Amino acid sequence: MKVFIIGAGAVGKALAVSLNQEGKEVELIRGHLDDGTSQKEKITLELKDGPTLQAEITVSTLSNHTQLNGLVVLTSKSFGNKALSEKLQSKIGMSPLVLLQNGLGVEQPFLEKDFPEIYRCVLFVTSQNSGPNTISYKPVAPSPIGTVQQKQSNLEHVVEVLDSPNFRFMAEKNIQRIIWKKAIANCVFNSICPLLEVDNGIFHRDKNVFAIAQRVIVECALIANKKGIDLGTSELEDQVLMISRMSDGQLISTLQDINNKRETEIDTLNFEIYRMAQAMNLSHKVKETRLLGELIKMKSELHR
Numbered sequence: 001m002k003v004f005i006i007g008a009g010a011v012g013k014a015l016a017v018s019l020n021q022e023g024k025e026v027e028l029i030r031g032h033l034d035d036g037t038s039q040k041e042k043i044t045l046e047l048k049d050g051p052t053l054q055a056e057i058t059v060s061t062l063s064n065h066t067q068l069n070g071l072v073v074l075t076s077k078s079f080g081n082k083a084l085s086e087k088l089q090s091k092i093g094m095s096p097l098v099l100l101q102n103g104l105g106v107e108q109p110f111l112e113k114d115f116p117e118i119y120r121c122v123l124f125v126t127s128q129n130s131g132p133n134t135i136s137y138k139p140v141a142p143s144p145i146g147t148v149q150q151k152q153s154n155l156e157h158v159v160e161v162l163d164s165p166n167f168r169f170m171a172e173k174n175i176q177r178i179i180w181k182k183a184i185a186n187c188v189f190n191s192i193c194p195l196l197e198v199d200n201g202i203f204h205r206d207k208n209v210f211a212i213a214q215r216v217i218v219e220c221a222l223i224a225n226k227k228g229i230d231l232g233t234s235e236l237e238d239q240v241l242m243i244s245r246m247s248d249g250q251l252i253s254t255l256q257d258i259n260n261k262r263e264t265e266i267d268t269l270n271f272e273i274y275r276m277a278q279a280m281n282l283s284h285k286v287k288e289t290r291l292l293g294e295l296i297k298m299k300s301e302l303h304r
Contacts, residue, residue, distance in 0.1 A: 001161050004068050006084065007031040007076030008059055010127035011100060014137045015075065017045040018167035020055035028059045031076030031084065036063045041133055047166060048138035062087055071161050073098045077257075078106040078268050085109035096158055098145060102190075102253075103268025104183050104276075107148050118149035119158055120175050122182045125167070126200075126247045128256055140246050142168035146175020180229045184220040185240050187269045188213045191292035194255040194264075194299065201248030204241050212288075213240055219286040223276050254296065261304045266296045 002025040005012045012028055019026045028041075038060035045053040068091050076084065078101045088097075088110075096117040099107055110118050123143050130136040145162070147155050155171050163169045172178060189200060192212055196202065203210045217236045224231045254264045270293025277286045 002027065002070035003073060003161065004029055004065075004070055005073045005075055006062075007074060009075060009077075010129055010135050010137070011123065011125070012073075012075035013043050013057075013133070013135050014045055014125070014127045015073070015100070015162075015167055016057045017043050017053050017055045017135075018164045019162070020057060021053055021166065022164045024161070024164075025070075026057065028057050029065075030059065030061050031074075031080055034061045034063050034087075036061055038064050044131075044134040045166075046130060046134060046136050048136070050166070053166070062091070065091060068092055068095055071096050071098065071158065073100055073162070075100045077101075077263065078103050078265050079263055081106055082109045085113045085115075089113050089115075096154065098158060098162070099148075100143075101268075102183065102186050102265055104179065104272040106268055111149065115149060117154070118147075119145050119155065120148050120179055121145045121169070122172075122175070122178045126250045128251055128253075137166075138247070138250070139166065139168060140243070142170040144170050144172030144175060144178050146172040146178075148175070177229055177231070180224045180227075181231060181236065181239060183269060183272075184217060184224065184231070184236055185243060187220055187273060187289060187292075188216050188240055189243070189252045190254040190264070190266060190269055191216070191289075191296050193252045194258055195292065195295055197255065199248065200250050200252055201244050203244035204248070205244075210241075213237075215288050216292065219289045220273050222285055223273055223280070223282065226280055226282070227276065258296075258300050258303050263304075264296060264300045266293050266300070269293070270296070 006029045008028045008030045016026050040056045041059045098119045100121045124141040127137045159169050159171045257264045270289050274290040277283045
């Protein structure tokens with residue numbers, strides 16, 4: 001099964017090289033550009049505590065394809081999902097779609113278009129550009145994949161296709177709980193780190209910064225529990241500290257986006273929590289989460 005990775009950023013390139021090393025057919029498709037170009041690119045993957053890998057990967061755009069017959073993986077930014085769902089609707093056929101994206105509700109545009117086979121993945125890796133077509137990459141734990149659209153499901157096969165020694169995946173039945181748990185951590189990292197312009201390790205290094213994270217966690221956990229997702233604040237705090245220690249020195253994706261004058265994904269994180277709170281008449285309970293989101297949005301717009 002050929003793998004089409006839509007989104008030629010750090011995660012997409014890391015996945016492409018990892019699959020190529022296992023002899024799997026893979027193609028990168030730029031998510032933000034559709035000019036019909038196609039070329040081979042040499043991509044270098046620098047594994048933390050591991051070897052440096054290189055692979056030549058075909059990089060193209062969606063207009064190069066009338067059909068995407070294989071496995072389609074989205075690693076592009078989730079704010080483009082509505083437009084992508086419209087472009088992919090006529091091309092995807094019965095091919096499975098896997099969303100390797102942060103945030104809450106990112107699958108909604110594809111559900112509304114009635115895609116036949118949709119999966120969500122929660123990524124437990126860190127990656128960032130360290131040079132031209134060079135990615136600094138560290139796997140933290142196997143990334144769980146679960147079924148969202150139930151018309152047909154072949155979860156074990158999807159995991160088998162994507163799994164490799166350097167980029168591990170695992171099947172997960174209760175994916176929504178993990179999505180929420182990671183999304184709340186992202187509400188912390190993707191708002192506080194960019195505002196302070198610091199790396200992910202700040203939370204285990206500075207108790208005052210971690211205290212801000214704890215307040216955001218309390219707000220987000222309240223909304224999660226109201227939505228039927230049972231998450232305790234201690235569990236969420238432990239996760240933030242674990243991620244902080246394991247990605248010490250790494251810059252969160254939102255800070256990378258701001259530095260590179262790109263749009264951020266804060267709309268599917270802090271603002272999605274706020275929208276849910278509004279619908280429950282609980283907007284007054286997520287004031288800090290909302291404020292941090294608004295500051296990120298302003299900072300991003302000022303940089304662009």
